[in-house]
Amino acid sequence: MNLPVGAPGAAVVDLDAITANVRALHERSATAELMAVVKADGYGHGLLPAARAAQAGGATWLGTAQQPEAVALRDAGVAGRIFTWLHVPGNDFGAALTRDIDVGASAPWALDDIVTAARATGRTARVHLKADTGLGRNGAYGQDFLDLVAAARLHEAEGAVRVVGVWSHFAYADEPDHPTVRRQREVFEEAVRAVEAAGCELEVRHLANSAATLTNASVHYDLVRPGIAVYGLTPVPQLGGPEAYGLTPAMTVVARLSLVKRVPAGQGVSYGHAYLTPRETVLGLVPLGYADGIPRNATNVGPVSVQGVPNVVAGRVCMDQFVVDLGPDSTAREGDEVVLFGADPEGPSAQGWADATGTISYEIVTRIGPRVPRVYVGGHA
Structure with a gap:
């Protein structure tokens, strides 16, 4: 994008x-x-x-x-x-x-x-x-x-x-x-x-x-x-997703990796070391945090996609950033896009974030803060 x-x-x-x-x-x-x-x-x-x-x-x-x-x-x-x-x-x-x-x-x-x-x-x-x-x-x-x-x-x-x-x-x-x-x-x-x-x-x-x-x-x-x-979000996820009602999610939240680095096995990640790397691996830093509306309780569960590969938040979500464990063979680079949620039925969704953090999709989209610029496509913005 x-x-x-x-x-x-x-x-x-x-x-x-x-x-x-x-x-x-x-x-x-x-x-x-x-x-x-x-x-x-x-x-x-x-x-x-x-x-x-x-x-x-x-x-x-x-x-x-x-x-x-x-x-x-x-x-x-x-x-x-x-x-x-x-x-x-x-x-x-x-x-x-x-x-x-x-x-x-x-x-x-x-x-x-x-x-x-x-x-x-x-x-x-x-x-x-x-x-x-x-x-x-x-x-x-x-x-x-x-x-x-x-x-x-x-x-x-x-x-x-x-x-x-x-x-x-x-x-x-x-x-x-x-x-x-x-x-x-x-x-x-x-x-x-x-x-x-x-x-x-x-x-x-x-x-x-x-x-x-x-x-x-x-x-x-x-x-x-x-x-x-x-x-484009379903109010009855237990009955059917957006596609069941002919709806398309309108918001896609995307970030850029700001840092990619290799770390050893056993490295604690983010505050409190709520995540420890199970092997030598590559970490990616995503520069969005709870000040931008990313739920802090998404620690170790928030779904994302990097280079089209499903992943989750690794460690505690911070005010301005969170980390993803990209795996030892990752070829990701600074500037690569990270999809937090969007319209792709195969990718992470607002409902997925809601399920992971114990809330509803309404909260996920409305809490995205003003530091995150809105980019409009289609229509007459």
Whole structure:
């Protein structure tokens, strides 16, 4: 790959893969619109490039948890519907309303602040009320949701808000047969009926994340909200890899060897000598570490590929670097590329790193830090 000159490594993002992934997801949810979730800097892939690539694939909505990213999208000229939902008291809702951004409300304080902003700006806020249907996280629960609906209806009469959506989030969508999935669907539909009975005219009802978009057509409703699947990673690895769902991983993380040297048998490697060379061998130094998002607990287990040959991290991952035991017959040289993960089904993957370190692929891609430059291929970066 053509990495930036002098860069220790890079995250190469295939924008055409994002576009194709969105198309594949939309085919599975043809009766619903599609919101591509581009929060957390596009899951580490880059907010604006990911958003534009998703729209090229047919996404009619974009979603960000935090409002500054939604504002950044609009200020960069991104059109279409944008939705943002995770707020704290003191949030400047006026910045969203003046940019024609939909906002979520999960509690009375948020609705009050939205109304205050609507009055100050002269805009009618488009609001999505969130029901906690069983995740126990964001959203109004039980009677609190009904109280939130009643308050929103009063503000609708004033013209300060318009309730355009009801939404929620699954706890076990990645286990489609889990009993909570059906129960949350039932509670969600009860919430929708309550909002409609109150007189709100809804545009969208949305519950399906990536896993539900791929595995549960009964909850697609008017809008689906895939996140990780947009970037080509499976939300249900126990059921199938990306290829099983027509997805292609969009990010490939590559580094360059900065040092290659021969050492004797029994040489301790990296802090604490968590790895001892079993024979005379060649070590390669990879100049990426936990400051760049490489999990520190990948010690002795993180999968990599050097010269197309599978390998793993040797010894403890450091802040800026880790070591690979290349074997006694290695012909590797400084500057050779090391693939940490990517789209090659035969090579190391983000899911492989997740399995090795006890986490999920979402964390692996989102934790790649700003010291690792993003290099975009395809699309209109």
